[in-house]
Amino acid sequence: MEVLSNIPIKFSFEEISKYLRINDKMQANQRELIKELIDLSANLINPKAVYKIAFVENKTDITLDIGKVQFKSKVLRKNLDKLERVFPYIITVGKKLEDKASSMKDLLKQYYLERIADLALDHIQRYLETHLKRKYKLGQISTMSPGSLEDWPITQQKELFSIFGDSQKIIGVSLTNSFLMIPKKSVSGIYFPTEIKFHSCQLCPRKGCIERKAPYDPKLAEKY
Numbered sequence: 722m723e724v725l726s727n728i729p730i731k732f733s734f735e736e737i738s739k740y741l742r743i744n745d746k747m748q749a750n751q752r753e754l755i756k757e758l759i760d761l762s763a764n765l766i767n768p769k770a771v772y773k774i775a776f777v778e779n780k781t782d783i784t785l786d787i788g789k790v791q792f793k794s795k796v797l798r799k800n801l802d803k804l805e806r807v808f809p810y811i812i813t814v815g816k817k818l819e820d821k822a823s824s825m826k827d828l829l830k831q832y833y834l835e836r837i838a839d840l841a842l843d844h845i846q847r848y849l850e851t852h853l854k855r856k857y858k859l860g861q862i863s864t865m866s867p868g869s870l871e872d873w874p875i876t877q878q879k880e881l882f883s884i885f886g887d888s889q890k891i892i893g894v895s896l897t898n899s900f901l902m903i904p905k906k907s908v909s910g911i912y913f914p915t916e917i918k919f920h921s922c923q924l925c926p927r928k929g930c931i932e933r934k935a936p937y938d939p940k941l942a943e944k945y
């Protein structure tokens with residue numbers, strides 16, 4: 722198991738503006754607000770990642786063991802069909818930024834801070850991806866998370882977290898009784914090598930999702 726804590730997170734004004742979908746013609750006061758929130762968030766983001774190398778065993782039609790823990794998902798089973806080694810992980814932005822966002826009376830500021838936390842999570846995810854590729858000499862890798870598809874329900878967070886033991890102590894992330902993560906600006910999942918990049922979004926028909934990372938592909942969904 723490896724914990725990564727010195728993860729550099731630096732946003733440019735342009736990157737945040739684009740992420741928040743604010744156009745070039747923004748008012749001077751909007752510009753000042755974004756700058757203020759970038760400065761504010763810089764001291765509140767506490768990026769951390771933990772991952773483990775885990776072996777894939779005991780494959781059946783719809784179940785498989787990862788790190789000696791059984792998971793049930795047809796899509797995961799198919800994606801890991803030819804693999805023996807994968808990388809379960811948890812990443813987090815920490816609690817301070819979301820606490821600050823919740824304490825904001827101004828709803829626009831609250832929304833912007835929440836989105837900045839999401840962008841920080843994207844940065845941590847990319848950092849971990851690059852780290853794994855470099856360290857283990859991997860080509861392309863993809864990830865799946867419990868709860869992202871009906872096929873792999875959020876209840877399997879329990880199994881995923883059990884791979885790490887005391888995740889609260891290790892990285893400051895725990896699960897509620899309904900399997901949501903605290904801090905909520907956290908992501909858990911399993912990275913795996915793949916020839917063709919896979920996104921769960923390709924199998925998800927949900928409309929209007931602002932987090933969508935790839936278009937819905939009904940033909941691919943049918944194959945699974």
Ligand code: SF4
Pocket residue numbers: 869870921922925926927930931932933934
């Ligand atoms: S489209 Fe949205 S809800 Fe569906 S898998 Fe992607 S991020 Fe999740």
